[in-house]
Amino acid sequence: MTLVAPPPIPRAAGSVPLLGHAVQLVRDNLGFIASLRADYGPLVEITLQPGTRTLIVQDPDLIRAMLTDLGPGLDKGRFFEKMGQLLGDSVVTAAGQEHVRRRRQLQPAFARPEIARYVDLMRGATTTAVDSWAPGRQLDVREAMVELSLEMLAKTVFADSLDDATFRRLRKDLSVVMNGVGARVMLPDWVEKLPLPFNRRFTAARDAVRATIDRAVAELQESGRETGDMLSLLLRTTDEETGLPLTGHQISSEILTLAVAGTETTASVLAWTLYEFARDADVERRVLDELDTVLDGRPIAFEDLPRLPYLGRVIRETLRLHHTGWLVTRRTVTRTQLGPWSVPAGTELAYCQHALHRDPALFPDPLTFDPDRWLQEAQAEAFTPGAYLPFGAGKHKCIGDRFAVTELVTAIATIIRRVRFDLPPGRTVRPVARATVRPSTLLMTAHRRTGSTEQEQEQD
Numbered sequence: 001m002t003l004v005a006p007p008p009i010p011r012a013a014g015s016v017p018l019l020g021h022a023v024q025l026v027r028d029n030l031g032f033i034a035s036l037r038a039d040y041g042p043l044v045e046i047t048l049q050p051g052t053r054t055l056i057v058q059d060p061d062l063i064r065a066m067l068t069d070l071g072p073g074l075d076k077g078r079f080f081e082k083m084g085q086l087l088g089d090s091v092v093t094a095a096g097q098e099h100v101r102r103r104r105q106l107q108p109a110f111a112r113p114e115i116a117r118y119v120d121l122m123r124g125a126t127t128t129a130v131d132s133w134a135p136g137r138q139l140d141v142r143e144a145m146v147e148l149s150l151e152m153l154a155k156t157v158f159a160d161s162l163d164d165a166t167f168r169r170l171r172k173d174l175s176v177v178m179n180g181v182g183a184r185v186m187l188p189d190w191v192e193k194l195p196l197p198f199n200r201r202f203t204a205a206r207d208a209v210r211a212t213i214d215r216a217v218a219e220l221q222e223s224g225r226e227t228g229d230m231l232s233l234l235l236r237t238t239d240e241e242t243g244l245p246l247t248g249h250q251i252s253s254e255i256l257t258l259a260v261a262g263t264e265t266t267a268s269v270l271a272w273t274l275y276e277f278a279r280d281a282d283v284e285r286r287v288l289d290e291l292d293t294v295l296d297g298r299p300i301a302f303e304d305l306p307r308l309p310y311l312g313r314v315i316r317e318t319l320r321l322h323h324t325g326w327l328v329t330r331r332t333v334t335r336t337q338l339g340p341w342s343v344p345a346g347t348e349l350a351y352c353q354h355a356l357h358r359d360p361a362l363f364p365d366p367l368t369f370d371p372d373r374w375l376q377e378a379q380a381e382a383f384t385p386g387a388y389l390p391f392g393a394g395k396h397k398c399i400g401d402r403f404a405v406t407e408l409v410t411a412i413a414t415i416i417r418r419v420r421f422d423l424p425p426g427r428t429v430r431p432v433a434r435a436t437v438r439p440s441t442l443l444m445t446a447h448r449r450t451g452s453t454e455q456e457q458e459q460d
């Protein structure tokens with residue numbers, strides 16, 4: 001038998017000394033990554049940190065292999081290392097056995113009965129947000145959705161242990177930090193050390209966020225109050241190796257991880273869904289009709305979630321066309337076989353969900369928002385496995401997937417029964433990638449829906 005050597009892995013054009021591909025990435029990171037998919041094959045090398053090889057994995061089979069079969073043997077890589085500078089060690093940055101242990105500690109907070117309990121809090125937070133939007137006035141919908149997502153997470157994670165002013169500050173600092181993490185992935189490490197205002201702002205915001213969460217954890221720990229939220233659940237958790245309770249620092253790192261992993265992502269998906277409704281009245285009408293039929297005027301409850309298949313497809317399609325992930329990384333620890341390629345230890349591997357989900361070879365007419373492409377499960381399964389990875393795959397698959405879908409369905413159902421949004425004519429909204437991919441700016445006018453499809457008796 002003759003072994004055929006795999007073709008050499010191409011290097012993307014345009015890398016320069018000291019900066020690698022930072023110029024292309026800073027100018028238009030999504031465009032650059034999408035161009036790699038169009039111009040190169042299953043694997044292509046780019047330079048993020050000069051001296052380190054970064055392979056962009058483009059083929060769905062190889063992406064799946066990286067996440068699942070090879071997953072347990074890989075480190076998390078550059079993106080998560082940068083996140084770790086903010087979060088400290090947490091489930092999102094850990095690898096190997098340490099990851100398994102941390103994930104097990106968090107898992108109970110995401111069990112089905114817990115999520116069912118959160119729905120009322122999520123709906124209450126959404127109702128309050130909707131009531132605060134002035135009818136007929138322009139609203140920065142992306143900002144409003146970040147605020148709402150943080151509010152939903154805060155209500156479920158810390159209950160009411162943060163006062164309003166602290167909460168607003170946390171929200172501002174978190175957004176500085178998230179943008180900083182996004183930039184630090186693209187730029188070589190030496191840029192972080194320069195005494196630039198951008199770096200100073202990042203450090204100050206990171207320290208402030210950390211201090212706020214540390215304080216909330218310490219206060220709850222001292223008070224011994226049982227608030228019924230995730231925070232008090234973690235305070236009761238013990239380390240399975242030592243039998244000791246988790247330290248305040250460990251808990252605050254995990255909470256911070258959830259705040260980072262679960263806010264911008266959900267917010268972007270909410271904002272894009274409302275954008276798609278403003279662009280296509282038919283899609284919105286079908287969702288409203290479904291809500292009218294299933295809910296018959298009452299507020300949405302956990303049991304309703306599986307009874308809203310069209311809304312489910314809308315969210316599925318938003319997670320395809322407008323995915324929030326632009327660079328998910330891993331790193332080889334030993335020489336690793338990826339398909340036919342043997343990759344040396346210390347190589348960064350990365351994939352981009354945003355580009356993957358828009359590949360015309362995988363999804364016909366990929367830029368069209370069409371919830372009915374998911375109509376038949378059989379048809380959905382006809383898509384190439386590994387082509388649609390909204391929550392990733394393997395051991396690091398999103399722990400908050402059920403929580404996120406619950407938030408998305410609850411919030412969308414509550415918003416659109418009360419409000420419709422107008423997009424100024426001719427306005428197109430671009431995706432931009434920072435730590436996550438989000439709409440550039442999304443200004444829309446909110447109008448109260450007359451003859452609201454949700455009766456106003458709800459008192460959250």
Ligand code: HEM
Nearest residue numbers: 091092258261262265266390391392396397398399400404
């Ligand atoms: C629509 C919203 C969301 C999307 C699209 C999303 C997507 C993802 C993806 C793709 C991963 C895998 C990353 C990897 O392969 O390394 C992930 C991991 C993770 N997500 Fe989410 N996520 C969302 C919401 C949430 C929420 C609401 C939470 C928590 C409240 C959360 C917490 C996490 C955590 C802790 C991890 C790390 C899991 C691990 O490494 O074991 N996510 N998410």
